[in-house]
Amino acid sequence: MVNMKYNLNENLSERKGVISNPHGFLNRHLDGGFKSKWSGYWTPPYKYLDYFSFKVNGIWLNPDTLQGVEYGDKIVYYHETGSLAVEEHVKTPDKVPGLEVELRIRNKDRERKAVHAIMETGIDIRKKDQDISEDNYSLEEKDKRLKIISNGKKLVLRSEDKFERHGEAFTKQHYPGERQKCFIPGKIIFRKEVAPESRETIKTEFLTSEASFKSLEKQSQELRNQELGRTFNYSIESMENLVYDREGTGIIAGHPWFQDYWARDSFWTVLGLIDAGHFELAEEILENFVDKGLDSKIGLENGEGDEMERADTLPLFAVAVDKLKRHHRISEKLDEAVQGLMEKADTDENGVIQHGDTATWMDTLERSPAVDIQSLWLEAASISENGAGELAEGLQKFEREDYMIDYLGEDVPETINSAVPLMFGHVDEDKAERYLEKINGEFSSTYGARTRSVTDPGYEGDGYHNGSVWGLTTMWAAAANLNYGQEKQGKNFLKKMTQFIDRNQPGALPEVVDAENGELLGCSEQAWSAGLYVHVVDSYLLGIDVKKDKVVVDPVSNFTGKRLGKRVHDEVLDLEFEDGKINLLNDPGIEVDLRGGR
Structure with a gap:
């Protein structure tokens, strides 16, 4: 298993990190700022925290003191303030209903140092769609603990270290892009003595009232390939980053603002989760929708459904359940749910x-x-x-x-949606060749597959559904090409997505970007972008197809690399590819049909 880890010291103001556990997530820029109303700590669909910041011996920890950032399953900010080196470790551990912030303060001098650290925190307890919170906060204070309560929700600030609270609590307006309002519980002051060339720590926790103690089992999966490997591996971690235990187990559509379980997003993503070996998680997600009546959405407050019936929910559910059945097995609940599904098709x-x-x-x-x-x-x-x-x-x-x-x-209008029948092989070969020529010409942007033909009169490069590039549409185009033997064009669409893995949110693939300049137009981390990337690589590029009693591997002819840890039923496959030739590196207890390059 490859764990995502970045060490960064450039363009930090333009990039952000999102760390999560099944309870909630922190969205913060990598220069340490909280720069939008979507920044802060969330337990979907509630926000709890707008920001927190530290002032150490009279110096704010900010972009001027920042030397670099480490980003992966946690964020570490490295600051220098004269004779002190301060590391700010921020993480969301499993089974912790909130986040932990730890300052590690190192005295670089040969003399003992007194450290006076002030924490300011802006608390903003509100629903996602409320935008501006109400002024009805109450504050309870005990030793090493503050409890802030608003509308039945609470945020507890707790520390292993003794702290003092100075000044009156108050509300204030601030402008992280647009007006927001938050509650300041006063200055929170920590005092430490740090011996010469030694280190002391200050650890605080922000804990919410809505606890979830589920943990996510990781899968040991890896693609080793210079061009596509990092994006594939990080996309698996990105899917895991979007999994929550709110109203049952599910995967939200995207960070930071699509904080519900949307059926279509979930089912497209489940295809990638299954290819990534997350069989049990995929089953939980699918069963959760069955328990909710196969509604098109599971809202993360009281499980409310969608007001509209979405036309793709039921057929996508059938496609996802079938893939899980072929790769693993399905429960009686899922088997019963797909029975008679076709009777609901209105023709x-x-x-x-x-x-x-x-x-x-x-x-x-x-x-x-x-x-x-x-x-x-x-x-x-x-x-x-x-x-x-x-x-x-x-x-x-x-x-x-x-x-x-x-x-x-x-x-x-001419749109990319015709790539869907192509990815499923629903078009005759001669027609598919002509259709793909159009996709690879008029729909192909430097940044992926446009939603609308560039020659269409209604085309707009930044139009949400009438020109922009989506991870979804780009993966459809990649799959469509690979399905009909257009290897070069299929790989090209996969490679177009790799350019985003180090951009807006390192390690994540975006929802939608401007087709002309690649500027982010939507969520920085989108579930189906990650899920379909994994799915297209495994099921189309590498041609791994699980039949009833065997696995067929029929890759493209010009791929070299290794696919390690591929789960099929109760077995694991380690595969090596060299220009279409395949070697099975282990001895799984299932028949594997190695067919070589197409």
Whole structure:
């Protein structure tokens, strides 16, 4: 297993880190700042903390004192303040309902030093959609402990060290990009004596009222490849970073603001979780949706569902359950849930799926009936061997000479959604070649696959659903190309995503970027971007296909590297690839069919 770890000292103001456990997450810039209303500590869907900062012997720890940052499963800020070296360690340990902050203060002098450390903390207890909190805070103080309460929620500040609280508590407005309001419980003061060339620590905890003590079991997975390996490995960790135990086990759509379990996001991501060996986690996520009636969303307060029925929820669920069944096994609950699922498909006399105008993933646009929804239901029908012929005929209604139309209607824009039937192999070879030529031309940006053709009159490079580049669409395009033997173009789309792994949030793939300049337009860490990256590499690039009684490995011809720790049922495969030739490095107890390069 490769653990993500960055050591950084440049462009820190432009990048941020998100560390989490199944209880909550901290979102903070890597220069130490809390620069937006989304910064701070969250237990979805509640915010608890806007910021915290330290002043050591009269000097604020800030970008001027910062020498470098270590970022991985924790964030460590390295500061220099004259004769003191101060390390600020911030982490979210498993089974801790909050975060820990530890100052490690080293005296570089040969004389004893008195250390006077002041912590200022801005507490902001509110729901995500509230934006500005109310002024109804109460404060309780005991030895080494402060409890701040608002609207039935509480945040406890606790320390192993004795501290003093000076000054009156008050509320203040501040402007991390836009106006916010927070509660300041006064100055919190720590005093230490540090011997020459020695170190002392100050440790504090911020603990919330909504405890979750679930821990996430990591999987030992690795791809060794110079071009794609880091992005693959870090994407597994990114998926793990987005897992929560709020209203059952689930994976939120994205950090920092998509703080609910959305079915479509979860099910696309589950494909990657399964390829990453997280069988038990995938099963928990899928069963949680079954327990909630297969709603399109599980809200993380009281489990409220979605107001709208989303057209892709049920077929994507069937696709995810099938993959889990082939790789591992499924519970009786999941087996029962997929039975009779095709009866819920609403088709017209031509075999075309009917659904709401804004019920697709492009929910800002009216597009019905849509090509991607048709293809998803066709894939679900193929799995269940029920109704695939009729739905295949319906899909043909979308086919045109040079491309597939986005939906059945007039003045239809040319969109990337036709990549979905291509990734599932629902298009004849001759037509697929023409369709892919268009995708690899008009839809291909330096930064990935555009949502809309660059030649379309409605194209906008920064348009959310009408031009921008998504991790989702880029992985669809990669899978579509690889599925029809377009190895170079498929790998090219995978490589386009690697440029983001060290940008906005190191170790994470974004939701959506501007197609013309790559500027971040959405969440810095998106679940389906990470999940589909892992899925496309394993299932399309490496061609690992789990059949009923064996594993088929049929990679592209020009790949060299190692895939280690691949879980299949109760076995583990270690595979070595060299220009399409395959070596099995271990002796698993399952038949493995090594077919060589396509």
